[in-house]
Amino acid sequence: MHFDTSKYLKYLRPNTLGSNLLYLEETTSTNDEVWKHIKDNNHIVVIAERQKEGRGRRNSTWHSFQEKSLTFSIGIELSKSIANHISFIVPLSICKAIRKNFQINVGVKWPNDIIVNNKKIAGVLIESKLHKSIQIYNIGIGINVNLNKDDLRSLDIKNITSILFETNRMVDREKLLSEILIFMDEYLLKSQDEIIELWLDNCVHLDMKVQFHKNNEIISGVFKSIDNNGNAIIDVDNKIKSFSSGVIEL
Numbered sequence: 631m632h633f634d635t636s637k638y639l640k641y642l643r644p645n646t647l648g649s650n651l652l653y654l655e656e657t658t659s660t661n662d663e664v665w666k667h668i669k670d671n672n673h674i675v676v677i678a679e680r681q682k683e684g685r686g687r688r689n690s691t692w693h694s695f696q697e698k699s700l701t702f703s704i705g706i707e708l709s710k711s712i713a714n715h716i717s718f719i720v721p722l723s724i725c726k727a728i729r730k731n732f733q734i735n736v737g738v739k740w741p742n743d744i745i746v747n748n749k750k751i752a753g754v755l756i757e758s759k760l761h762k763s764i765q766i767y768n769i770g771i772g773i774n775v776n777l778n779k780d781d782l783r784s785l786d787i788k789n790i791t792s793i794l795f796e797t798n799r800m801v802d803r804e805k806l807l808s809e810i811l812i813f814m815d816e817y818l819l820k821s822q823d824e825i826i827e828l829w830l831d832n833c834v835h836l837d838m839k840v841q842f843h844k845n846n847e848i849i850s851g852v853f854k855s856i857d858n859n860g861n862a863i864i865d866v867d868n869k870i871k872s873f874s875s876g877v878i879e880l
């Protein structure tokens with residue numbers, strides 16, 4: 631079934647994040663659409679059934695399936711104090727919405743992957759630009775919602791999964807999207823300390839040995855925390871190091 635915008639709007643509280651929704655059958659990337667439309671709005675959510683050039687973090691391609699994925703972007707102005715932890719607010723909102731409806735053990739992997747049973751179920755790509763001296767954030771979210779076993783296999787990507795595959799239940803995409811946005815609206819009001827604490831509670835690799843891939847180097851250490859700037863704090867041979875970018879392998 632196509633995404634039903636009127637059903638979605640019924641789930642949403644009026645005048646909250648997500649009430650300004652643009653639905654498209656096809657686009658290059660919903661992040662591109664946000665950059666086109668944000669100028670006339672102070673926030674916008676763009677959802678598409680098909681992306682021809684879906685992009686992921688670190689120059690990767692993001693694959694989605696028509697009517698089976700949730701593929702959307704949120705364009706929003708953010709103050710500097712919130713901007714530092716938006717990268718944590720977004721995956722936390724996704725986890726909370728998934729957990730509310732499904733009994734699966736969902737958590738976050740630094741910086742903003744959403745993980746179930748060591749497999750990625752959703753990813754977040756955050757872009758930002760200064761527009762008329764206001765910092766605009768463009769938050770692209772891809773969730774593997776109703777992908778079946780064959781869909782997942784066809785992607786040929788290691789360690790990925792979907793909500794359907796994990797639960798054997800079809801997901802109401804309209805309800806899931808509205809709940810993510812409702813939780814995000816709530817988390818945007820929390821302090822940075824509260825968000826960091828929540829993120830650490832949801833982290834699937836806290837105090838665990840991880841391999842950290844940074845440029846061409848592989849660093850092994852124990853993941854200890856995140857700091858106020860969103861850096862990963864890792865204990866490497868009893869020395870505490872902080873990393874602003876890189877990929878964690880569990």
Ligand code: BTN
Binds near residue numbers: 686692
């Ligand atoms: C990642 O690499 O984990 C981030 C994936 C982000 C994918 C989403 S799908 C909607 C939005 N549009 C894009 O082109 N990318 C993001």
